[in-house]
Amino acid sequence: MSDANKDIEALAQAVAIFTETSGKMEEAYRALEQRAQQLDQELAEKNHALAIANDYLSGLLESMTDGVVAIDNDGTITRFNRAACTILGYRAGEIIGYPFDEVFGRAFEAPRVAGDMELKAKSGRPVPVNERDSLVLDEKNRRLGRVKTFQDLSEIIALREQVRQIDRLAAVGEMAASVAHEIRNPLGGIRGFAALLAQDIPESDPRRRLVDKIILGTKSLDKVVSELLEFTRPVELSLRPVACVSLVDAAAGFADIDRDRIVLANKIGPGVRVLADPDKMRQVLLNVIVNAAHSIAAQGSIEFTTTMLENYVNVTIRDTGSGMNPKQLQQAFNPFFTTKEKGSGLGLAVSRKIVEGHGGDISADSQLGKGTAVTIRLPRAE
Numbered sequence: 044m045s046d047a048n049k050d051i052e053a054l055a056q057a058v059a060i061f062t063e064t065s066g067k068m069e070e071a072y073r074a075l076e077q078r079a080q081q082l083d084q085e086l087a088e089k090n091h092a093l094a095i096a097n098d099y100l101s102g103l104l105e106s107m108t109d110g111v112v113a114i115d116n117d118g119t120i121t122r123f124n125r126a127a128c129t130i131l132g133y134r135a136g137e138i139i140g141y142p143f144d145e146v147f148g149r150a151f152e153a154p155r156v157a158g159d160m161e162l163k164a165k166s167g168r169p170v171p172v173n174e175r176d177s178l179v180l181d182e183k184n185r186r187l188g189r190v191k192t193f194q195d196l197s198e199i200i201a202l203r204e205q206v207r208q209i210d211r212l213a214a215v216g217e218m219a220a221s222v223a224h225e226i227r228n229p230l231g232g233i234r235g236f237a238a239l240l241a242q243d244i245p246e247s248d249p250r251r252r253l254v255d256k257i258i259l260g261t262k263s264l265d266k267v268v269s270e271l272l273e274f275t276r277p278v279e280l281s282l283r284p285v286a287c288v289s290l291v292d293a294a295a296g297f298a299d300i301d302r303d304r305i306v307l308a309n310k311i312g313p314g315v316r317v318l319a320d321p322d323k324m325r326q327v328l329l330n331v332i333v334n335a336a337h338s339i340a341a342q343g344s345i346e347f348t349t350t351m352l353e354n355y356v357n358v359t360i361r362d363t364g365s366g367m368n369p370k371q372l373q374q375a376f377n378p379f380f381t382t383k384e385k386g387s388g389l390g391l392a393v394s395r396k397i398v399e400g401h402g403g404d405i406s407a408d409s410q411l412g413k414g415t416a417v418t419i420r421l422p423r424a425e
Contacts, residue, residue, distance in 0.1 A: 113190040
């Protein structure tokens with residue numbers, strides 16, 4: 044065989060080997076491509092399942108009523124759920140990515156003493172909380188950060204204080220009723236003897252002025268005793284539909300105030316009616332009017348308006364008096380608290396008891412030098 048034939052034969056063998064190898068490589072490529080497509084599909088399915096799991100876990104976190112804040116190992120906030128935003132007044136975007144101690148002015152760790160647990164709200168107000176801390180670990184127990192869950196205790200603390208206040212008022216009421224009964228009998232004797240003395244002493248006699256002061260003093264004490272007894276008794280009501288405008292007119296008619304100095308403006312329409320005991324509500328309105336008049340030093344006004352709600356009517360008595368500071372406003376409806384030089388401090392306390400007996404509510408809004416607005420909420424007659 045010539046050299047040329049040998050070269051041709053070798054070339055043919057090489058081409059055959061190349062063709063065979065190319066076929067195998069093409070087959071391997073198709074298998075690899077098919078496997079890549081399969082892996083891509085599996086990855087897409089895994090990513091979809093992971094996204095669903097993340098959405099579910101995120102939904103759970105955002106649906107929790109407890110606040111949740113998470114930090115990484117550097118102390119940077121990484122998660123802040125909706126409840127935490129509501130409790131502390133932040134938006135999540137405002138603090139995620141910032142150091143916890145920089146935002147809240149304290150270490151992340153919960154204090155050992157429960158009473159010392161507080162988180163600073165966006166407004167700067169310290170919020171009492173019940174908080175618990177936990178480590179965040181991965182599947183290999185490597186530490187990723189820490190998470191804190193907390194509950195707002197503001198309402199619970201307020202309710203506890205309200206219960207304590209009710210207990211104190213109950214104890215004061217029992218004592219006041221006992222004292223009032225003990226005082227009333229001798230007080231009646233003093234008033235009777237003073238009246239007899241007044242009959243025997245001429246008005247021109249200087250001693251008559253002293254006797255008149257005794258009689259006036261006993262009347263004042265008798266009024267306080269009556270208020271004490273009324274405060275301690277259960278409220279008995281005779282409810283019926285009544286027009287708000289007539290309640291206000293009746294109370295204003297009994298009010299002993301200087302009409303030249305103080306203007307009473309009744310802006311309540313005739314169609315506004317509530318379910319109330321007219322006599323008791325007249326007493327409540329009279330107490331509020333008298334207090335409003337005492338707060339007006341010179342010229343001023345007392346205005347009456349109403350706001351219709353779904354099941355209630357708000358009757359607002361707004362004056363242009365001296366107003367109250369926050370501490371006075373907080374105690375305004377407490378028994379025996381008064382800003383007047385002469386007064387028992389029972390008027391508004393009795394008023395609150397009567398209004399609450401109607402299934403309503405009474406509140407006040409006031410600022411020093413800007414007057415006071417007292418709002419009485421009563422059930423609608425309809």
